[in-house]
Amino acid sequence: MKPMTVVTSLGVALPAANVDTDQLIPARFMKEPRSVGYGQFLLYDLRHDAQGEPKADFILHHPEAGKAEVMVSRRNFGAGSSREAAVYALVDDGFRCVVAPSFGDIFASNAVNNGLLPAVVTEEDAEQLLAALGSTPGAITVDLEALTVSVGAVSVPFTLSPVWRTKLLNGWDDIDMTRQHTDAIATFAHQYAEQFPWSAPFPPDAALIGKG
């Protein structure tokens, strides 16, 4: 993954609470291979009307929105389903950071694993940023070194777990990190199997298959 330090881009305001992952990408698009680009599915049912026509006044249809790399929203962003496709939709549409007062736990992990920064701000600061951006994309700066988000004269701090900050700053990948621990894992697995012998699956006798 690409290391991240400062994102200077356009930001868009999505002033809604509980933007769950079902809204970020409706389930019916998730059988597509990633290669088609998931950006086209982002918030699909919010940005289209019942006839499937794009809603012209939706922020993501603003002529400048294609350049936006930061989204600001309200509390509990990305709650619900563990679908990493919700993060793919944001990333494939060009987003590198979401700013909100809180995130669904699984979404936040998925975000960091894909180089998308989940920046947590207070409710008051989120409202300030939303107001500063208004209904059009606007200049925004997210500084991962200084842990600040700025829109014009409004500059607010954000929080992020130090582990995730390090991962994003370095563009690290978990599988690579874990490979340093291959021997420790093998040793653990051996000891664990001795200590908890019953934890290994006991495959059923053929006669038991089909019985609950």
Add this chain to the structure above:
Amino acid sequence: MSSPTTLFDKVWRAHEVHRSDSGQSLLWIDRHFVHEGSFHAFNKLGERQLPVARPDLTFGIADHYVPTQARDVELVADPKVRSMIEQLSHNTQQHGVTLFGLSDPRQGIVHVLGPEQGLTQPGMVMVCGDSHTATHGAFGSIAFGIGASEVAHVLATQTLWQSKPKVMRITVEGQLAEGITAKDIALTWIARLGADGARGYAIEYAGEAIRALSMEARLTLCNLSIEGGGRCGMIAPDQTTFDYLRSRPWSPKGEAFEQACAYWSTLYSDPDASFDLEVTLQASEIAPTVTWGVSPEEALPIDHAVPDPEQLSDPAKARQARDSLAYMGLTAGQKLTDITINRVFIGSCTNARIEDLRAAAAVLAGHKSRVPGMVSPGSTLVKTQAEAEGLDRIFIDAGLEWRHSGCSMCVGMNGDLVASGERCASTTNRNFKGRQGPGARTHLMSPAMVAAAAVTGHLADVRQLPVTSLTQLGVRS
């Protein structure tokens, strides 16, 4: 003597392979379930040309995309849906992973199948690329949903990096009244704390009312932990747990089972263990509860009315309520029991176990449903058992469709959808906008309450309807 420890900490510590300087733990994973949606993770593994580290601890289950009208993959009309089922077969076969596939007599929803087969056991750390993995915590395991990158990591290493969450205990004191279920407990605490009220926490459920719950009900309660934002939900194992696990197909056998029970008996929170947050509910205050909005936190006892945003002092809540009422097509102040429905759905990992089907059948017996609907058992074995008990006849005679098992209309990936603008009384777990289909309106409630809505055609208080004893009906349970 070691310091008092929570159930969560006991299980966590037993699985710590390594703790990094930054405080993250590398956890050993006892069970990893994959489903059709895990194709992204298998593709990531393929890109790096890595094998599955422990195929013996990995289990494939076809549930999210499976058809509920027939069990033949060739009959799936949508080639993309068919491909999802076939990719799972291919990936599990290629890596030597046991598959509970579409035509397997044990097939079912992963969170129904795991416990039913005895794959889920106390003291384990279990993961699956599905947020309702919290279900398995009903046995006293740490079980949680993960994303595709993490699925790939577990496939490659059988471990996962995690930061230790805080631990909260939800205690439900006293006894639940007749007709009150685990679903009502869950919707009640989520309405009280909010859909992110347990964010950052592992939840332990405790108290007299919890101890009295069956395994099925405990599974429902833990299943919904994620709807309150919890990382996982767990219940200390006890005799109910051990009795359930004895002689399950994949349970430890013989002396190993006795050894396991001796260890499992040590898995409880010590009396003086401290929690980061304690919440107490009185069982007597819990009523049959339904959702009215588009978040599980928007839930109320059935005898209440839909909120009036003008009466809410918090502007954020008022704004959210206005938006929810608009999507749901409801009027501020409308009585919940005046909300008419178009459809019912009984199914999902939340509420489609045998007890759930019995509870719904007891209300439906001898009645016609006023609306169309379908019943999709949680597993093929639940379906078989329900048919042996004669429950299928009750549903069919009521005018409902008796389907095969799968995630079905909870998430609609297989094409079982609620039409735009339709209102569905549903035993599922999410009332999100569009969850059951674009424009669909979902009201969550217990199986008996869905049956009550079917019988009356509107949201209804099951306590005011006659419930037939299934034994009186000659049902063979």
